[in-house]
Amino acid sequence: MAITQVSRVTFGRRRPNGFVITAIGAALCVALPVLVVLGFMLFSTSESWSHLVETVLWRYILHSVLLSVAVAIGVVMIGVPAAWLISFYAFPGRRLLSWLLLLPMAYPAYILAYTYTGLLDYSGPVLTWMRSIDAPAWVMWPLLEIRSIPGAAVMLSLVLYPYVYLLARAAFLEQAANVMEAGYSLGQTRSQVFLRVVIPMARPAIVAGTLLAVMETLADYGTVQFFGVQTFTTGIVRTFYGLRDTAGAAQLASILLGFVALLVILERLSRRKIQYYSDQNRRLSRLAVTLTGWRAIWAMLLCAAPLMLGFALPTAVLGYWTLFYAEGGALWSLTLNSFVLAGIASLVVVGVALVIAYANRLYPAPWLSNVTTVIGLGYALPGVVVAIGVLIPFGALDQWLSRGLMAFGVEPRLWISGSIGLLIFAYTVRFLAVANGNLVSGLSRIRPSLDHSGRLLGRTQSQVLRQIHVPLMRGSVLTAILICFVDVLKELPATLILRPFDFNTLAVRVYDLAGDERLIDAAPASLMIIAVGLLPVILLNRSVHAANHD
Amino acid sequence: MPQIMTESVMDALTLRDLTLSYAGDAVVHGVDLALKHRELGCLLGPSGCGKSTLLRAIAGFQALDDGEILLAGETLSTPNAMVLPEHRGVGMVFQDVALFPHLTVSDNIAFGLTDWSKPEARTRISELLDLIGLQGLDARYPHELSGGQQQRVALARAMAPKPKLLLLDEPFSGLDTELRGRLASEVRAILKADGISALLVTHDQREAFDFADRIAVMRAGRIEQFDTAYQIYHEPVSEFVAHFVGPGEVIDASVSGIRSVSSPLGELASDSDFGLPVGCPVHVFLRPDDLIHDDHSPYRGRLIAKHFRGAHHVYEVQLESGVVLGCLAPSHHNHELGENVGLRLELEHLVVFPVKRLCLREDCVNARCTGCPA
Numbered sequence: 040m041a042i043t044q045v046s047r048v049t050f051g052r053r054r055p056n057g058f059v060i061t062a063i064g065a066a067l068c069v070a071l072p073v074l075v076v077l078g079f080m081l082f083s084t085s086e087s088w089s090h091l092v093e094t095v096l097w098r099y100i101l102h103s104v105l106l107s108v109a110v111a112i113g114v115v116m117i118g119v120p121a122a123w124l125i126s127f128y129a130f131p132g133r134r135l136l137s138w139l140l141l142l143p144m145a146y147p148a149y150i151l152a153y154t155y156t157g158l159l160d161y162s163g164p165v166l167t168w169m170r171s172i173d174a175p176a177w178v179m180w181p182l183l184e185i186r187s188i189p190g191a192a193v194m195l196s197l198v199l200y201p202y203v204y205l206l207a208r209a210a211f212l213e214q215a216a217n218v219m220e221a222g223y224s225l226g227q228t229r230s231q232v233f234l235r236v237v238i239p240m241a242r243p244a245i246v247a248g249t250l251l252a253v254m255e256t257l258a259d260y261g262t263v264q265f266f267g268v269q270t271f272t273t274g275i276v277r278t279f280y281g282l283r284d285t286a287g288a289a290q291l292a293s294i295l296l297g298f299v300a301l302l303v304i305l306e307r308l309s310r311r312k313i314q315y316y317s318d319q320n321r322r323l324s325r326l327a328v329t330l331t332g333w334r335a336i337w338a339m340l341l342c343a344a345p346l347m348l349g350f351a352l353p354t355a356v357l358g359y360w361t362l363f364y365a366e367g368g369a370l371w372s373l374t375l376n377s378f379v380l381a382g383i384a385s386l387v388v389v390g391v392a393l394v395i396a397y398a399n400r401l402y403p404a405p406w407l408s409n410v411t412t413v414i415g416l417g418y419a420l421p422g423v424v425v426a427i428g429v430l431i432p433f434g435a436l437d438q439w440l441s442r443g444l445m446a447f448g449v450e451p452r453l454w455i456s457g458s459i460g461l462l463i464f465a466y467t468v469r470f471l472a473v474a475n476g477n478l479v480s481g482l483s484r485i486r487p488s489l490d491h492s493g494r495l496l497g498r499t500q501s502q503v504l505r506q507i508h509v510p511l512m513r514g515s516v517l518t519a520i521l522i523c524f525v526d527v528l529k530e531l532p533a534t535l536i537l538r539p540f541d542f543n544t545l546a547v548r549v550y551d552l553a554g555d556e557r558l559i560d561a562a563p564a565s566l567m568i569i570a571v572g573l574l575p576v577i578l579l580n581r582s583v584h585a586a587n588h589d
Numbered sequence: 590m591p592q593i594m595t596e597s598v599m600d601a602l603t604l605r606d607l608t609l610s611y612a613g614d615a616v617v618h619g620v621d622l623a624l625k626h627r628e629l630g631c632l633l634g635p636s637g638c639g640k641s642t643l644l645r646a647i648a649g650f651q652a653l654d655d656g657e658i659l660l661a662g663e664t665l666s667t668p669n670a671m672v673l674p675e676h677r678g679v680g681m682v683f684q685d686v687a688l689f690p691h692l693t694v695s696d697n698i699a700f701g702l703t704d705w706s707k708p709e710a711r712t713r714i715s716e717l718l719d720l721i722g723l724q725g726l727d728a729r730y731p732h733e734l735s736g737g738q739q740q741r742v743a744l745a746r747a748m749a750p751k752p753k754l755l756l757l758d759e760p761f762s763g764l765d766t767e768l769r770g771r772l773a774s775e776v777r778a779i780l781k782a783d784g785i786s787a788l789l790v791t792h793d794q795r796e797a798f799d800f801a802d803r804i805a806v807m808r809a810g811r812i813e814q815f816d817t818a819y820q821i822y823h824e825p826v827s828e829f830v831a832h833f834v835g836p837g838e839v840i841d842a843s844v845s846g847i848r849s850v851s852s853p854l855g856e857l858a859s860d861s862d863f864g865l866p867v868g869c870p871v872h873v874f875l876r877p878d879d880l881i882h883d884d885h886s887p888y889r890g891r892l893i894a895k896h897f898r899g900a901h902h903v904y905e906v907q908l909e910s911g912v913v914l915g916c917l918a919p920s921h922h923n924h925e926l927g928e929n930v931g932l933r934l935e936l937e938h939l940v941v942f943p944v945k946r947l948c949l950r951e952d953c954v955n956a957r958c959t960g961c962p963a
Contacts, residue, residue: 486685486687488683488684488685488686488687489687489689491648491650491674491681491683491687492681492683492687492689492700492746492747493689493700494649494650494673494674494675495648495649495674495675495677495679495680495681495701495747495752496675496680496700496701496746496747496749496750497675497676497701497703497704497750498675499673499675507689507691510691511689511690511691
């Protein structure tokens, strides 16, 4: 055999190519809003900063921190007991509840907030009934005051506790039965083992879940805006639009980013500990204590309560409003708008994520995996920050373009900043990490030895991709598309800020109607968002189950 | 080396002065190796000795810093040019099995048979299924097979296109000990039946003994010895090889003649010249089976531990010098711990290494000798 094909390019040493350049480009895109926002912090000399410090800054910090702490307490108080009961006890309905408890994830917090506000209205059914039975004022008063920091904390806790529940349940399940048995054999009672072994071992997972919930809390715009709670996100939008103070908004955003960065670091540290505590050679079978009588009913009620309040009750209310009260309107054209936008965006996001994942696979260099780590941090960027960080540079570019083209007699207009393209760009920045995470975990299951086997059995690199990777990656790619689709559909602040004039989506419509206090009319669009939002929750539950039965 | 040049046409695989690096560090240094046609070779060494990198280079997944790789006399790799993996005609079985999870057993085996006609491919597949003893399981998916079955399918898949050389990268290390030994002999029989040349990488000497015609013992990127299992075990060229391939102990001795040393166990005679000057301090390497317990021997030591093996005991006997030696004792010689027991040497071949210390004597003729008394 002669040397038919000679190549200096081998697996170990590969020149950067289109894949790698795309990966770097994507990392720069994700970094763009952050760099823009931080640039204002470092280089802007505007007077607005001292004005912000004197007036609103401390209020924003105080409210954001209060809300975060309240949500952290809330999600732990709901998520950990539920995970504990589901993991260690047998009672009627346990299997069903174990995944029904994930359903509130389908709710964007703002829809829950609108629904409860409508439900607890002074003239609404709940308070009308309470007045009819002369309920004491201390019961009715907190319900009337839902538009407050505690109210927002309750709404956010009800939709964010599944993060803690999922991670805590996984940690409980992954604890080797023999570690607990070792505790019993050393003379510890059941509750001592729980406090001294089970909880300490699950703590990193609980902390990680809580930090994720707090990140979502800091990113929330719809709920706090509707409840009139002045946090960073509402402050940024108010400064940007209300005061027309770009520098001030960017500086507020960079402080918010500082908080988020702190959370990201803490979360990474906890995650590292999770690996450390989970046992590879675990023996999962353990005897669950069977609960009977009142104890079983209490366990059921405790697990059913968050499900009722976070999903069943609001969904029933939305369904009722949709069927009997809501004014029709343009639901179908809104749905079409939303689906086309989410469809295009999720295809773009997953396409870019695929290129990045394969760049890492085909060009394994440490600096490139650092680039990917940067992309992976995108999940922590609040939508408001992304929107502002994208709008500022492209808005400036538009002005510059318009000025330049006016010389040729072209009418000035927003070439980029009012386009669907920029909206999709922002979605890519925001959701690339989500897609990337899914694809990387899918790709890691195709070990390099599979590629090598294919090559040694006579396939070229591209044949290996077609014949081995395409069939094996199909599931991960579809999952990533679905998750991005739903995330785009639910995303409110970035859509609100960047959408083209007169372009409405379901989420924007719900926001507008709620803003006009037409909460009942918002029900059909809300239900549509939630119905689609249920798909990834079901998928998530299936993958968790598959992982447990591996 | 002109001798290798002429022979290499006949060899299945030739490595010449191969130098490789991994993540910037040189891990293989100037390795030469020739594997005959139909020969089953083995690279044996501790983890990190460069054996897997060497295998990757032969497969075409690793660039060369220096040297050359030839397959049946044709150049595969030089520092400047490499035949792509898919054009090499080299098969490989991986440590993690690497079966394609989306294909059935027969589709996995057929994966490399794209250039074969349908009937030919079908014949080859059923022939291989017979060979690996998995007839009737051709429609199963990999996850429906046991670990040992998966590894056999991986072997069949790699053998299917009749590669000129088969590489096996620790293919048994994921299996339990008993299965590992059985599979190594089984795979040897399968490969011999198919008349294929192969190179196995492992860190387990028993696996190497079960599998290979010749074993190359590697250490820190160099091949210390390439020989049959018998020679490596009984005539190791270095203390590293001696210790790596089986149990044994070293006793201090000094050269007392052309073919003899004096030791705490008396004057020991060798069947060949050492080439070391009289008086040179040496280590004599003794395996447990070189020493027999004998009540009548004048050489005695204290019994400090014993391990019952059924057919015999392995005694640990401490000599006056403090050295502890292993020795075999008949099953019914059940001495108490602490007893003084007799030892007798039963040697075919005396394994002697010069003590490693810089030799200062100018008239010392042996380059290996590093410690003659002044």
